[in-house]
Amino acid sequence: MVDWVWTMPDFGVTWCRCTPDPLTGLPPHSVTRPLITHHLVRVLGSVPDRVSNQEISLVVMDLWKFPAMAPPIAEALMRSVKAVNGLMGQDYPTNTALAVIKHFSNTWNGEPAR
Template sequence: MKKNPLVEWVWVMDELGVGWCQCEKDSITGKAPHPVNKPLVTKSIIRALGDVPDVMSNQDISLVVVDLWKFDTITPPIAESLMRSVKAVNGEMHPQYPTATAMAAIKHFSNTFDGQINA
């Protein structure tokens, strides 16, 4: 997997949303014990897509988010939040992204999702 230095900031950002892990937070650090990290996102990519591709489409990103978060489907509020995350890490929407950029968008989504599933 190619390293993209332009998106590395995402992997150290604070959780701002509801958080993927709903386990009790560490009493000292205040952080969830199971953060969304590269190995976790990679597992979801493999489960959702069969392997780790060189590039990922918006649909691929959505499929990985559905797998990671165990959503039934991508609803409009989830899609909007996901689009904001893609734009945050890539600047704008495109048909495809390098896998490192797509993974960063998934991480950003996981750190900023507000929990709203239905409109």
């Protein structure tokens, strides 16, 4: 079950760079399932039944506007795969892949891409 990822608090840098809400201090936009699905379709052309590690990386790069998959980003993404799936695999059901991207987005500490 990967549903817990969608309710976890955001521990990392925020994805949204818009002005925070003056009352809560939170950014007005968060990484949601529809947002990730939008980037998945943009990168892959459709929503596949299974998503590979490379495809997850491509979606993360598109979502976060990373110029490349630098080592700190790859390591953080591997930690997210293990947190959500338990271990690394060749590919994952789409719901698991979306949850991995959500976990990464909630935990990315902002180390700069090299």
